[in-house]
Amino acid sequence: MTLDATLLRGLTPGVLGILVRRGADFAAAEDAVQDALVEAVRVWPANPPRDPKGWLVTAAWRKFLDATRSEAARRRREDHVEDQPPPGEASSTDDTLQLYFLCAHPSLTPSSAVALTLRAVGGLTTRQIAEAYLVPEPTMAQRISRAKRTVSGVRFDQPGDVATVLRVLYLVFNEGYSGDVDLAAEAIRLTRQLATAIDHPEVSGLLALMLLHHARRASRTTPDGALVPLAEQDRTRWDTAAITEGVAILRAALARDRLGEFQAQAAIAALHADAPTAGETDWPQIVEWYDELVALTDSPVVRLNRAVALGEADGARAGLAALAPLDDTLPRYTAASAYLTERAGDLTAAAALYTEAAGRATSTAERDHLTRQAARLNTRSG
The missing domain is CATH 1.10.8 (Helicase, Ruva Protein; domain 3)
Structure with missing residues (x-):
């Protein structure tokens, strides 16, 4: 065997x-x-x-x-x-669901909830989790032990918060790939498993969102690891089977008329996936979905993404006007401002903003991408 x-x-x-x-x-x-x-x-x-x-x-x-x-x-x-x-x-259905709730208990920090979920629900070893998060195995072992002690006294028959579980799974998904564990694939597997244990449109919404994002994975970076913006990705490399499945799951969830933030995000991802080319993207409809997301979350990050989408739909100056009231310390604010400023035609200012954004980048790949954008504009304006 x-x-x-x-x-x-x-x-x-x-x-x-x-x-x-x-x-x-x-x-x-x-x-x-x-x-x-x-x-x-x-x-x-x-x-x-x-x-x-x-x-x-x-x-x-x-x-x-x-x-x-x-x-x-x-x-x-x-x-x-x-x-x-x-x-x-x-029968394990109810127990499995309660286990998801327990591992995402509000008393745990997000990092502890993620580690405990991967260990107790995902069945990964401490070594695999440590490698995935680039920390020493003893450090991860201590984190998991503390998390287990924290939830050991929690009653197992109490209802849990689905939204908290979904946030934990989305954190796992966004870690992508590291070590010998593909965390994005693992998050999809766990979300599928959750969907069999609970009939909830937001669980379906998150699963659809993961599938639609994962479908573009092969085209997001070059062989040497450089980032490829969505507009420049080779769409023939997108996973059409994952897109088809994600769209079908999303449509079934939306038909229940209980809209949540993951369904709205998935709808935006579906519109990107549906466009044969970047130029054929339905930006006005994407702006409408961002309006729904703002109403659901009132998130500054969502407002920032909406400003970029508005810049595509109604012109760069409309996007910059929507960006102006937001806090300029928001993640990727300066990068968004650089992009819209370039679209508005001010290449010198955009190059300076790209350089500033590179200095604020949280990853090497993002920093290198923004630095290349600045160099490109400096060359053109020079």
């Missing part, structure tokens, strides 16, 4: 949920499930189980009981858990 790592990761939240439901505290249950996964990696290739999930439940439950018995100070908890039903197959 060739061990299917994706199968193991997919089973993780259901198994963990069953242990917690049966009386194990979260931290001890998560440790037991990880031990069971290690055992599965060792045993399954030579002796594959007929019921993988049931095997993991049984193995994890036994490891939890073994750990409980080994500590005299936890004798009273042992007496409690041994009264619980014996392990075996069980």
Whole structure:
């Protein structure tokens, strides 16, 4: 048998949920499930189980009981858990959903919620998560341990906040790729899994948004890692199957008439995906969707993106007028101002703004791109 790592990761939240439901505290249950996964990696290739999930439940439950018995100070908890039903197959839908809520609990910082979600729901190892976030493994281990302790006392039968879970998954998605784990693909997998556990239009909206963004992945950078702006991307390299699926999911969500911010963002992404060329983009409709997003979020970042879209729809000076009232310390404010100023025809001012924006860039790729834009305009104006 060739061990299917994706199968193991997919089973993780259901198994963990069953242990917690049966009386194990979260931290001890998560440790037991990880031990069971290690055992599965060792045993399954030579002796594959007929019921993988049931095997993991049984193995994890036994490891939890073994750990409980080994500590005299936890004798009273042992007496409690041994009264619980014996392990075996069980429905995991509700448990899986509650696990998402638990890992995105409001008491956790965003970084801790992301790490705990990847470990407990995603089934990734601490090493994989540490490599993905470019931190030492002991640092990530401490972060995960603190997060597990924080949520161990949280009741497992309380309703959670879907919006918080979605924000955590979107944070995972935006990390992209690092180490040996493709976090964007992992976020899509976890969001698909969440969509099977809860019928919610914003879950569908986020899944559609991820698919539509992920479809453009191959065209976003050059072979040497340089950024390629949307207008210059080779659209023949876009993943049409992912676009088709994303649009279908979005349409079904919008038909329910419960608009949320992820559905609105997905609608904007769909309009970009639908345009055969950059020049055929339906900018007026994109501005309308940004108006919906502003009404939903009142986010300054959304207003900034709306200003750029308005500059495309109604001219650069309209975009600059919409940009003017915003805080100039907003991320990418100066880059947006540079772009619109160039569109308005003031190449000297735009070059200076691109240089200033490069100094504020948060990544090497973004800084290099903005520096190239400044050099290009200086060459033209010179």
